[in-house]
Each structure stands twice: as C-alpha cells, then as structure tokens.
Amino acid sequence: MPPPRTPKTSAPPDPAPSPQGYDGTSPFPSDGPAPIRDGGERLYVAVTGVIVVLPFVAIALAGWLLWGRLIHPTDIVLALVLYTITGLGVTVGFHRGLTHGGYRAARPVRIALAVAGSMSFQGDVIGWVATHRRHHAFTDRPGDPHSPYRYGTHLRGQLRGLLHAHVGWLFRSDSTPADRYAPDLLADRDIRAVSRAFPVLCVLTLALPFGVGWAIGGTWLYGVTALLWAGLVRIALLHHVTWSVNSLCHLIGERPFRTRRHDRATNLWPLALLSFGESWHNLHHADPTSARHGVDRGQVDPSAAFIRLLERLGWVHDVRWPTADRVAARRV
Incomplete structure (x- = not known):
C-alpha cells in the first residue's frame, strides 16, 4: 500500500489574519507573561542547551587533543560522508519531501x-515538519516561531531578532x-515509528x-x-547552517521573486x-x-x-519540478 501523500499545500491555511495593526516593522505582540515551567519543560530546555552547547565544547576539546598533531584522514572522510547523509536527510527528506510534498x-x-x-540531531521528524509548516503559514509575522523580525526592524531589534531566529x-x-x-505524518505508521526512535538515532x-x-x-x-x-x-556545523537559513536568509541577500506580504x-x-541548496x-x-x-x-542545488x-532510479515520482512559466510568474 503506497504511503499517504503529503498535502499539496506547504502549510495549513492561516487560521486568522495577522493581528490588526501589524505593519511589518513593529515588534510582534507580546505573548503575555512567561508560563511557569513544569518539570518536562525544564528538561526540554536543559536537553536543548546540551545539544546547542556540547558541539562547541567538542570543538574546544578537539583543538586541545590535536594541538601539534595531524587530523586523521578517517575523521575528515567520515565527517564529509555523515554530513552529506544527514544533511540530505533534512533537506530532501524532512523539508522538500515530508514538509512540502515536492515529490x-x-x-x-x-x-x-x-x-x-533524524540523525542530524535537529529534533524528531514530526516536530520538525510541524514547526516548518507553521513557519510558512506565518512567515515574518506574529505566529512565526523563528522570525528575525520578532523584535522590530530597528537596529537593536534586528540584532536581538537575529539571535532569536538563529537559536533563541x-x-x-x-x-x-x-x-x-502535521496530521498526515501522525497518521503515517512508518513516520511515527521513526519519530519515536529519535533518541536512539x-x-x-x-x-x-x-x-x-x-x-x-x-x-x-x-x-x-x-x-x-x-x-x-559535524553536528554543530549542520546545525548552524540550518539555523542560518532561518536567520540570515530572512535578513540579507537578494529577493528576485515575489513572496507573500511581510x-x-x-x-x-x-x-x-553547505546547505545543499536550501539558501536559495x-x-x-x-x-x-x-x-x-x-x-x-x-x-x-545539490538537493x-x-x-x-x-x-531516474525510479525511487521517487510525481516530482514537482519548476517550469519556465511558473518561475516567470513569480519573478519580480
């Protein structure tokens, strides 16, 4: 039996328009007082902190261990191979396939x-997809989980927003x-199993x-x-490349195509x-x-x-390749 098709829409319809009065430059409305964290939330924050900080500790440790020595060729080859496998798992698997149904x-x-x-250490597959679909539903406006415009467009707000969008x-x-x-993924037995296996992976x-x-x-x-x-x-590098798409790719660069308001x-x-084509x-x-x-x-675009x-191998089909007319219709 074929797996359920990812919906054609990249994200659910907006449940409501942007809050009245949001002009694209002001800070997002306050979320209200911070909730009191229970034990589960505190554990989540602690684990997230370890995942973010530990690779940097590893870099420092690696420098200390290898001071005055050569890096083993095996390390380089393994790092490149695993970076490619896990990176394409995110870009081709999580993103273009499961999130957006590009094939x-x-x-x-x-x-x-x-x-x-899942072996990229970026979260379980269902949570990753749900968060990214929400990002598309509310891009750079209230509701976007990682917009660099959360604190406004003045310099201090942009610097704070950049940190927020990158890792905050x-x-x-x-x-x-x-x-x-992501109801389609919750209904998919295989993807649910992969999601549950995230700690093991x-x-x-x-x-x-x-x-x-x-x-x-x-x-x-x-x-x-x-x-x-x-x-x-390797995990640290892939993390920060992925997070840079969330942060830098909404602040600097070229915009040759029209996007939605805000x-x-x-x-x-x-x-x-480094991003396997995601930075376009x-x-x-x-x-x-x-x-x-x-x-x-x-x-x-390696992805x-x-x-x-x-x-060409017959392992994917119904690929949504861009056509000249479709690209031209979106060009500024």
Whole structure:
C-alpha cells in the first residue's frame, strides 16, 4: 500500500489574519507573561542547551587533543560522508519531501530519508515538519516561531531578532501542535515509528563515527577523534547552517521573486553548497512545493540533483519540478 501523500499545500491555511495593526516593522505582540515551567519543560530546555552547547565544547576539546598533531584522514572522510547523509536527510527528506510534498517516494526511501534526517540531531521528524509548516503559514509575522523580525526592524531589534531566529527560539515555551500542522505524518505508521526512535538515532549518529574510527585506526583514540570531528563537530556545523537559513536568509541577500506580504525570505549564495541548496530561500518561499530551489543560472542545488537521481532510479515520482512559466510568474 503506497504511503499517504503529503498535502499539496506547504502549510495549513492561516487560521486568522495577522493581528490588526501589524505593519511589518513593529515588534510582534507580546505573548503575555512567561508560563511557569513544569518539570518536562525544564528538561526540554536543559536537553536543548546540551545539544546547542556540547558541539562547541567538542570543538574546544578537539583543538586541545590535536594541538601539534595531524587530523586523521578517517575523521575528515567520515565527517564529509555523515554530513552529506544527514544533511540530505533534512533537506530532501524532512523539508522538500515530508514538509512540502515536492515529490512522492517509495516507502523504503521515505523511511531511509526520515532516519537520515533524524540523525542530524535537529529534533524528531514530526516536530520538525510541524514547526516548518507553521513557519510558512506565518512567515515574518506574529505566529512565526523563528522570525528575525520578532523584535522590530530597528537596529537593536534586528540584532536581538537575529539571535532569536538563529537559536533563541529553541529555548522558548512555544510548542507547535503536530495534530494541526502535521496530521498526515501522525497518521503515517512508518513516520511515527521513526519519530519515536529519535533518541536512539541520536545515540547512533555519535556511536557510528566512534565505532568506525576505532575499527579503522585500531585504538580508542582514533574512535575519540572520529567522534569529535565526524560526530559532534559535524553536528554543530549542520546545525548552524540550518539555523542560518532561518536567520540570515530572512535578513540579507537578494529577493528576485515575489513572496507573500511581510515575507522577507532571501537568496544567500555563500551558504548554497553547505546547505545543499536550501539558501536559495527566496524562490522556495515564492513556490514552496517546488523540488528545486536554485532555478537561475549558476545556482547550484545539490538537493535537487539528488532528487533527480532518485527519480531516474525510479525511487521517487510525481516530482514537482519548476517550469519556465511558473518561475516567470513569480519573478519580480
């Protein structure tokens, strides 16, 4: 039985228009007094803090361990391989496939991409998709979970908003209900199983480089350096590339395509390779279901190239490739 199709819309319809009086430059209305955190919320904040801070500690530790030494080639190769696998799991699996329905995948491919994305340490697949659909429903206006315009467009507000959009939003008590934003995934038995397995996959994404490094190098020290570079440092880099799309790609860059009111998504070419094409963010917000984000000459989009490969292998179908007329209709 084929898996349920992701809805054609990139996000649920807005439940209500923007709060009356919001002009696109003022700070977002206050959420009211901060709720008293229960034990579960405090645990969530603590775990989030560990996930954000630990990779930086790993970088410092790696520098101390490798002072005056060479980095093992195994570490570099493992880091590149795992960065690519988990990065494409996020961009092709979580984002272009499950969130926006840019293609339909065979069941094994759908599951494999969801597993790979979960190993990026960016949250369980259902929560990730729900949050991103909410971002599209309320882009850069009240309701957006990570807009850099949350505190207004004056300099101090922009600096505070940049920090919020990059990482601060992770620490807010502002959960996104999956039953409203991702009911299709809640109804998918396979995706529910991957979502429940998220803690195990987080352990696996660290144990794998440690085990491979030890097996190839023959000593535990090789396992530790592989864990640092191909595990924690790799996770830190992918985290901040992903978060930069949330923050920088709504503040700086070019906007050759029209987006909805208040939506300030931009194209930021320096991030294109590291983000696997996700930083062609302006076109994505102009046409969210498109399987390709980099549509202009010279705009490299590795995620789209990977989807094309899967299509030629017969593993994905009904791919929503952009057409010349569709692109032209959205151009400024």
